[in-house]
Amino acid sequence: MGSLVLIVEDSSMTRSMIRSAAEEIEGMETIEAANGFEALRLLPSQQFDLIITDINMPDINGLELINFVRKDPRFHAIPLIIISTEKSEEDKKRGLQIGADAYLTKPFKAEEVQDAIKALI
């Protein structure tokens, strides 16, 4: 049985890097959202096993998305990884407080992403 990862990130390049890192793990499938709005729409449409999100995005940011996921009984058990820059130290702290399970710093190595995914799935 494969696992499905939702990648929420507004930079298409970063998104595809996360995707290719994730898909190197066997049985791992990904779906991409270019912003928080797309993520909100995709969430109820599939059974996700993991969410990877950026923090600083237009429209709704990663923290708002994490809060939404954690407060919704349909999604609250999905593990969540933040991928953001060292600039958002304060935001990372807040993200972990409101329910993210791990965080990675950009720029990241493919193995870091893979290790984080394996630890949570």
Added chain:
Amino acid sequence: MKASDNDFVDEAEELLTEAGSYLLDIQEAGSAEPDPDSINSLFRTMHTLKGMSGMYGHQCITDISHALENILDDIRLGRADMDDQSVDFFFKHMDTLRSLITSLREGHALSDEDAQACMTEITDFKGGAAETQEADPLEALEEYEDLLSILSEYEEHRLKSNLKKGKGIYKMNVVYSLDDFDTRLKELTADIKDFGEMLSTMPTSEGIPAGSIGFTLVIGSGKTPQEVKELSGVDVEVMSSMAEPEEEARPADAARAPGGPGGQQAPQPTMAEDASLKTSATTVRVNIEKLDRLLNAVGELNLIKNNTRKLWTEMSEVFGKNPLVIDLYKIVQNMERRLHELQTNVLEVRMVPIGQIFTRLGQVVRRYTRGAGKEINLTVFGEDTEIDKFLAEEIVDPLMHIVRNSIDHGIESPEDREASGKPRAGSLQLRASQRGNSVVIEITDDGKGIDVDVVRRKAIERGLMSSSSALGDMEILDFMFEAGFSTKKTVSETSGRGVGLDVVRAKMVSLGGYTEITTEVGMGTIFNLTLPITLAIVKSLMVRVGKETFAMPLSSMQETMDIIRMDIKHLDGGDVVDFRGEMIPIASLGEVLHIPDDGEEFAYAMLIGHGDKRLFLIVDKMTGQQEIVIKPLSDYFEGLSGFAGAAEVGSNEVVLVLDAEALLSEAFEKKKALQKG
């Protein structure tokens, strides 16, 4: 250059273009406070560029964008100020980045030296002095701790900044359908921007019915809660009251007076001394309105040229082959050639390759293919075909919709395809080509096609056609562009969002274009979009009523026909004419415009409008087609409705250009009045 660098260079250039436009927004704010959104967006572009270049190993680009990102972070979080000097500084270093990326595109390896000099400058730079920190204003919002804990550092800073300025902080709750919440929310955000700032948008599903989504919005505004409620149409809860009413005049305006301490010219991007930097300065961003003005000036010059030619004709009649007359002729000829050249060049400046749009569509295809569980090979042809920049932007959404439509409803699942003997992966082709003064964009899929019989049944069901009418396949497929027309029973994730084909059609019509579908069951579907290369030059039909000549853009009309005035039926609700078994309203252009026609029994009519709002307009004569440059009417003609502008045709003759939409409304208003009376 490595192949992978191609992707990097493309995306980096896009980012820098984006960054440039934010910077222009900030510069335009002058000494007034720049829009925090623009600063935050500029910060994000640098942040993304840094991340990207890091992954591709372009250290010097990483270093510079990182350093710029740090400064912008301080500015967006209120630790430094965005003053004129900072704007200058960012323009300069954006140019540095652009030239580094240009040399990468040209295949030069980047040396650290390139970046070393400006790095020193950047690290020494401190933004403008920030306002001094005071007591934590967030104490006023203690009871909303839950809400505050979700704010990002940036949002928290914006909230503090609004509190410090004595703005009211308000909470709003909205619930939207999952289908269109993003558009609805964006509309609301845009409305709020007129009188305040959206500080946070928190989605929630608590107590929200399935299929919907709720949002808790926090806004800062100088308006009273009552005013905010009226302006936004949403109930408001006060989190913190406004300190005092908003002042109308900005004190900063005084400082902008010439010679004043703050009075200075808008900072210009600094010209770099380094040779490699100069290459990046070969492109200029110009507002399309400026190009419109330029085109208008060309039109004026054309009129003057025609007057000069007329003068020469008259002089040669009077003076014969006088050497002075011959000189004048040479000047007129020369002027004509140069003017033609000028016009072509001005039009060319507005053109962009359509490949820009195709790239964006390609991203959508990749994203949606996966979501829809399909396999699709996308191929693109004719990406160098040029189109007016304005049209290019306007056409993106219709194209996007058709592409999603093909992925969703056209191309079958890999399993179904294999079962019917097709390759697993479907093929989707985007093809652009130029035909005369039109650009044709074809979206071809090799999917399951559209069953014309299903469309016919549906059209009869909806009363769009009678079961006895003998329409061709093309005409029947055309019903798919009618509002609310869908043959699809279930709505999928991809297509369930946003526009239908009726919106595609309406957009195309407004751009003077049209849409066609060709399809074969089991083989696939071709969507064909034809639109003018530019809206600046329009192909028109020249028509006469009485002694007057008018131009009607071809794009505004569907058909023309001969008509005998006797055949017009006079009903209570107005005149109609039988057109292929259908009764269509008909009116005389002369009557609408209050000018007498020639009274001949034999006349012509043009069909304008679409859907159930169609109308034949009677004219005396049709005198041929002509390309015209539409120019706005002067104030002298203000209040005159029914005309889109004026155009110069032939020598020294100016005609009025008809505005089909306005004429339609006018004719239908009259009809309504008639029915009531």
